[in-house]
Amino acid sequence: MTRFLKKKGCIIDKLNGEKMKERIKIFDTTLRDGEQSPGASLNVFEKLEIARQLAKLNVDIIEAGFPVSSPGQFEAVQRIADESDKIIAGLARAKEIDIKTAYEALRNGKNPRIHTFSSTSDFHIMGKFADSKYGATLAEKRSTIIKMSYDAVSYAKTFLNDVEFSAEDAGRTDTGYLCDVIEAAIEAGAMTINIPDTTGYTLPHEFGAKIAEIKKRVKNINKAVISIHCHNDLGLAVANSLAGIENGARQVECTINGIGERAGNASLEEIVMTLNVRKDACNYYTGIKVDELYNSSRMVSGFTGIIVQPNKAIVGENAFAHESGIHQDGMLKDKSTYEIMNPESVGVKKTKIVLGRHSGRHGLKSRLEELGYHLPEDKIQKVYDLFLELADKKKEVFDDDLRILMGDEIYKKKELFELEYLNITSGTETIPTATVRIKTGDKTFKESSIGDGPVDASFNAIERALGFKPALESYNVRSVTSGRQAMGEAIVRIRDGENSFSGRGVSTDIIEASAKAYLQAINQLYLFNHTALVFENDNLVIK
Numbered sequence: 441m442t443r444f445l446k447k448k449g450c451i452i453d454k455l456n457g458e459k460m461k462e463r464i465k466i467f468d469t470t471l472r473d474g475e476q477s478p479g480a481s482l483n484v485f486e487k488l489e490i491a492r493q494l495a496k497l498n499v500d501i502i503e504a505g506f507p508v509s510s511p512g513q514f515e516a517v518q519r520i521a522d523e524s525d526k527i528i529a530g531l532a533r534a535k536e537i538d539i540k541t542a543y544e545a546l547r548n549g550k551n552p553r554i555h556t557f558s559s560t561s562d563f564h565i566m567g568k569f570a571d572s573k574y575g576a577t578l579a580e581k582r583s584t585i586i587k588m589s590y591d592a593v594s595y596a597k598t599f600l601n602d603v604e605f606s607a608e609d610a611g612r613t614d615t616g617y618l619c620d621v622i623e624a625a626i627e628a629g630a631m632t633i634n635i636p637d638t639t640g641y642t643l644p645h646e647f648g649a650k651i652a653e654i655k656k657r658v659k660n661i662n663k664a665v666i667s668i669h670c671h672n673d674l675g676l677a678v679a680n681s682l683a684g685i686e687n688g689a690r691q692v693e694c695t696i697n698g699i700g701e702r703a704g705n706a707s708l709e710e711i712v713m714t715l716n717v718r719k720d721a722c723n724y725y726t727g728i729k730v731d732e733l734y735n736s737s738r739m740v741s742g743f744t745g746i747i748v749q750p751n752k753a754i755v756g757e758n759a760f761a762h763e764s765g766i767h768q769d770g771m772l773k774d775k776s777t778y779e780i781m782n783p784e785s786v787g788v789k790k791t792k793i794v795l796g797r798h799s800g801r802h803g804l805k806s807r808l809e810e811l812g813y814h815l816p817e818d819k820i821q822k823v824y825d826l827f828l829e830l831a832d833k834k835k836e837v838f839d840d841d842l843r844i845l846m847g848d849e850i851y852k853k854k855e856l857f858e859l860e861y862l863n864i865t866s867g868t869e870t871i872p873t874a875t876v877r878i879k880t881g882d883k884t885f886k887e888s889s890i891g892d893g894p895v896d897a898s899f900n901a902i903e904r905a906l907g908f909k910p911a912l913e914s915y916n917v918r919s920v921t922s923g924r925q926a927m928g929e930a931i932v933r934i935r936d937g938e939n940s941f942s943g944r945g946v947s948t949d950i951i952e953a954s955a956k957a958y959l960q961a962i963n964q965l966y967l968f969n970h971t972a973l974v975f976e977n978d979n980l981v982i983k
């Protein structure tokens with residue numbers, strides 16, 4: 441009886457007379473906040489694939505994007521909401537156009553949620569609402585924001601029942617005022633109230649006290665779930681999240697690998713495994729299938745191009761590596777000497793599986809499925825051809841190579857400009873020269889150019905072919921898999937006025953990777969300048 445009940449988690453504790461464990465909802469924002477990481481940009485297909493993996497991981501809520509911000513964001517939220525059984529959230533500022541657009545994206549989903557927000561700290565109020573139309577004094581501006589928050593939630597409620605409200609920069613907001621904003625949002629119908637430490641400024645004891653204070657002071661707080669959303673600017677996002685949970689939060693917003701704006705968000709795997717490994721000390725549990733953590737981490741890293749630091753807790757390359765002789769000796773005698781959790785428990789496989797030219801289509805497909813990728817029938821041949829091409833160059837194809845392959849080529853949409861051909865001449869005694877052929881629709885452009893090096897020459901040739909020279913903001917290249925024939929990844933950022941755009945290219949040839957990345961950034965810029973979401977006679981149109 442006891443053994444059977446143990447599997448049920450909280451029931452056993454109740455029967456033993458202990459305090460009943462409480463369920464913490466995991467709100468994953470990898471696809472929204474995570475995608476705001478510098479250098480990360482995901483296409484619609486990659487987002488769909490990550491959403492499927494998040495569902496497998498069994499998160500409770502997936503924040504799929506910020507629909508009004510671009511047609512790409514809109515489409516991703518819409519397609520994820522259409523196919524997922526999970527609660528899918530779309531972000532919206534406290535503006536009618538944002539809320540309406542979020543609803544349009546979510547409307548056919550099974551469990552849609554509108555997530556709207558207002559800024560509440562004095563820093564944000566004086567910065568974002570400086571205009572006198574919001575009030576002449578801080579006090580007047582503050583009451584305008586309470587009204588805006590109330591109106592935004594009320595408006596969202598005309599579309600959907602599940603509405604979440606966030607008080608942006610709550611970490612630096614005066615708690616008394618914050619309580620007034622929250623009360624108004626709940627009165628308007630918000631079912632979840634999120635308290636973000638947007639700037640990652642608070643300390644765990646302060647953040648915990650803030651949540652406790654909200655619980656105590658907001659009269660109608662029991663009508664809503666308290667959520668937290670912590671940033672990692674001081675490396676305290678996970679600690680602050682745990683302090684928030686300890687003081688009454690029952691939803692935690694986090695991302696895979698802790699990616700996100702600046703130093704990132706609280707890391708999902710660290711919060712979940714802390715509650716899991718230290719269940720003796722924590723009275724909470726989550727619904728996460730922890731053996732999917734490693735695959736989720738690798739997939740997000742592969743698609744976003746953001747490498748996981750080797751010493752990252754839970755999912756880093758070295759998280760379970762024991763280097764010193766004393767540690768190794770101890771581990772051989774008894775694993776628990778230096779290990780508080782099994783690598784297998786989070787899905788790290790003991791043996792590395794290597795595929796090669798002779799692995800066959802079936803072997804490749806089943807390996808990709810084990811890694812969490814869903815391979816549509818019509819893509820199998822394309823994946824297999826790319827795999828053979830890679831196996832010819834590399835001989836041994838590792839899991840990480842497959843992840844890059846899935847991210848780089850398979851889900852790429854047809855771009856406006858595509859690199860059809862690249863030829864480079866370079867050497868110690870020659871002037872580097874590049875020739876490119878670029879296709880757009882049924883036209884092709886061909887140009888050659890010299891440069892200070894082969895990368896410069898290829899960028900010059902692309903600029904000549906397109907008759908356009910964007911301002912280069914940054915250029916990085918690095919190897920993303922192991923070995924001499926490793927895949928090289930190039931990330932290029934270009935600037936156009938206020939906006940910057942990034943492109944990513946992967947290849948065993950770093951010059952080719954660089955040229956692809958440059959062209960992808962240019963494609964992003966064109967897409968941005970030539971499309972917009974507008975309402976025409978109440979219908980949403982993508983222009």
Ligand SMILES: [Zn+2]
Binds near residue numbers: 473636638669671701
């Ligand atoms: Zn955030």
